[in-house]
Amino acid sequence: MTDANYNRFAGQNVKRIEAISDGVFAVALTLLVLDIRVPVTEAIHSEGDLVHALCGLMPKFLSYFLSFMTLGIFWTGQSAQYYYIERSDRDLSWISLFFLLFVSLLPFSTAFLSAFLPYKFPVFVYWLNIFMLGFSLYIHWQYAYKKGFVNAPESERAAIGKAIKLRIIRAQTLYGCAALLCLVNSYLSIAMIILIQLNYALGLVSGREKNR
Amino acid sequence: MTDANYNRFAGQNVKRIEAISDGVFAVALTLLVLDIRVPVTEAIHSEGDLVHALCGLMPKFLSYFLSFMTLGIFWTGQSAQYYYIERSDRDLSWISLFFLLFVSLLPFSTAFLSAFLPYKFPVFVYWLNIFMLGFSLYIHWQYAYKKGFVNAPESERAAIGKAIKLRIIRAQTLYGCAALLCLVNSYLSIAMIILIQLNYALGLVSGREKNR
Amino acid sequence: MTDANYNRFAGQNVKRIEAISDGVFAVALTLLVLDIRVPVTEAIHSEGDLVHALCGLMPKFLSYFLSFMTLGIFWTGQSAQYYYIERSDRDLSWISLFFLLFVSLLPFSTAFLSAFLPYKFPVFVYWLNIFMLGFSLYIHWQYAYKKGFVNAPESERAAIGKAIKLRIIRAQTLYGCAALLCLVNSYLSIAMIILIQLNYALGLVSGREKNR
C-alpha cells in the first residue's frame, strides 16, 4: 500500500470514529432521561400532588444532571484528543470502541446509582465507570502519541502530550478521593463528584490556560 | 499554539458540536413516539374499538406534534446560529451541551404534559423547558458574538446579531404570555403555544424577510 | 448578505438536514426492534418451547421487516433528491422536518399493525403513514425545484424533475391499491404492500434505467 493511500484511509477512519462516537454519546445523553418516569396517574388528585410527585423525582433529576455532565466532560476530552489526532489504525479504533463501551454503560450505572442512593456500592460502581472512561481515554492518547498519529508543531508536541495526560490523572485523582468519601457518607461522595464536574464544566480552577 | 492550528481546531470542534447536536435532536425527535403506546390487545373486539382506542390517544398525538415542532424550531434556531459561527472554544462547547440538556429533557416534559393535561403545573414545567431552550440559545449567541466567533461581513454583523437576539426575545415573550394563560385554562395555554409554534414553523407573521 | 455567503450557508444547511435525517432514520430503524419482545422466561421449559415462542413472534418479525423496507425506500428516495438539491432555505428545512415527523411515527404505526393484524383499521393507519411520507417527499421536491435549488445540467433538469415525481406518484398509486385490497382481506393487503416494496428494494420492474 502506498503512503498516500494509507494516509487517506486513516483520515477517513478518524472521521468514522468521530461519527460513531458522536452517535453513541448522543444516544446515551438522551437515554438517560428514560430513567425519569412520569408519575402514575392514579396517585394524582391535585396540582399539589403533581408538585409533590415531581419533587419525589429529584434524585432521578440529580443523577441525570450528574451523568449528563460526566458524558459532557468525556465527550469534550475525546474531542480535544481528536483535535490533534489525525490518523488512526485498527488498534486505536478498538481502543475507541472500548471507551464507547463505558460511555454506553453509563445510563445503567446512573440508574443503579439513583435507585439506591443511600448505599455505598452503587457509588463504587459509578466511580468505576468514570475511572474506566478516564483510563481508556488515557490509553487512547498514549497509543496515538506513541504511534505518531498526533499532529502538532514539533516544539509543542511534548507539552501538549503531557498536559492531556496530566489533566486525566488530576481529574481521576479527584474522582478517586470523592469515591473514598463514600466510606463516610455516600451523599457526601456524590456531592464531591458533582463539585469536581462543575469545576471542569465551568472551567473554574485547575488552569483553563494551561490545559485548554 | 500557532493561530493556523487554533483555527483548524476550532473549526473541527464546531463540526463535532453540530454532529452531537444533530444526534441528540434526532434521538429526542424519535423517542417522543415511545410515549404513544399501542392500545392493549384484550380491550379490542372490533374495528370500532380500534378507532375508539386510537382517538383516545389523541392527547398523546397532540403533545407529540407539539414537541416535534418545539424541537424543530430550536434545531432551526441553532442551525441558523451555526451558519454564522465558525469557531468555538471550550466554553461555547459547554453552553451547547447545556442547551442539549434541555433538548433531551423535552421527551420527559412532553410525557408529563400529556399524562396530566387538565392540570396547570405540567404546562408550567413545559414552558420552563421551552424557556431554558431559548435562554441557553440566547447565551450561546451572545457568547459567540462577543468572542468574535461570528463570521459575517462587517457591514451586516451588528444587524444579524440584533435580529437573532430579537427573534429569541420576541418568541419567548409570546411563550411567556401563553404560559400565563394557564391561569385561566391549561388547554387554552397549550392551544396558544401550538399557534405560536405553527406561526414560526410556517413562517407566517413576524417578518420572514427580516429574521431569515 | 453576499451571494457567496448565502451559497455557503445553504450548503451548510443541506448538510445538517441530511445529518438529522440520517439520525432520525437510524434511530427509527433500530427502535423498530424494541417492539419484538423476548418471550417470558416462565413459559419456557424446553428447546421446543423456545422454537415455538419464536415462531409466535413471526407477525412482529414480518412487520419489522416490512417497516425496515419502508424506511429504506424513503431514505433512498430522500437521498436521491439531495443528490440534486444543493441549496436550502427555511421552508425546505421545515418540509424536511414534516417528512421526518412521519418517519418517526412509523415505529408506532408498525407496532399498531403487528398488534392487530387481522383488523383493517391498522392497515389504513399504516397506509396513511406511507402516503404522508410520499406526499411530503413530493412537496419537498416540488418546492426545491421551483425555488431553483436543484443542480442539474440544463438539458436534463426537466427530465430528472419529471422522473422523480412520476416515481412517487406511481409508487403511491400502487400503495393505494394495496390499501384498498384491505376491503377484501387485510393479510392480502399487507402481502401486496410487501410485494411492492420488494419490487422497489430489489429494483425489479418499473424501469431501473429510467428512474435510477
Add this chain to the structure above:
Amino acid sequence: MTDANYNRFAGQNVKRIEAISDGVFAVALTLLVLDIRVPVTEAIHSEGDLVHALCGLMPKFLSYFLSFMTLGIFWTGQSAQYYYIERSDRDLSWISLFFLLFVSLLPFSTAFLSAFLPYKFPVFVYWLNIFMLGFSLYIHWQYAYKKGFVNAPESERAAIGKAIKLRIIRAQTLYGCAALLCLVNSYLSIAMIILIQLNYALGLVSGREKNR
C-alpha cells in the same frame, strides 16, 4: 447524465450510507444496555444484597459485552470496506441496508441469548445473526468489487479483494465451529465465540499484517 455528475452523486451517496450506518451502529450499541435492568428496590436490604443482585446480572453483562464486540467487529469490517469503496449505486445502498437490518436485530438476538442461556436454540439464533452479518458484508464487497467501485492501485486491487473475502470466510468458519460446539454444551459455544471475537478485537492471531 454526464459522468462527472454521476461520480459526484455516487460520492455523496457513500457518505450518507456511512452516516446512516454509524447511526444504526451507535443506537444498537447503546440499546444493548437497556436489556440490563436495575434490580428491583424491594428486594434490596443491604450492601451485600446489592453486590449479590449485580452479580446476578452477570449473564446480561456477559452477553452485552459479547454483542458490543460483535458490533465492533462488523463496524470495523464495514469501515475497512468503505476505505476502498468510493462510489455507490442503488443496489449497493440496498445491500448496506440489508446489512443494517441484521445490525439492528442484534439487540434482540442478544436479549434472547441472555434470557435463555442454558438452551441451544438461542445460540443458534445468535450465530445466524452473526452469519447474516458476515454474509451481507461478503456480498457487499463482492458487488462493489465487480462494479468497479473499489478504488485501489491496480497492482494491489486483487490482493486487497482476496484478503477482505478471506477474512470474512475464515471468521465465519470459526463462528460456525463455535456454533456446532453447542451440540456439546451451549456455554462452551458462547465461550468459543467470545474467544474468537477477542482474537479479532485484539488482533492476536490470524495475521494482522496480512489482512490489516
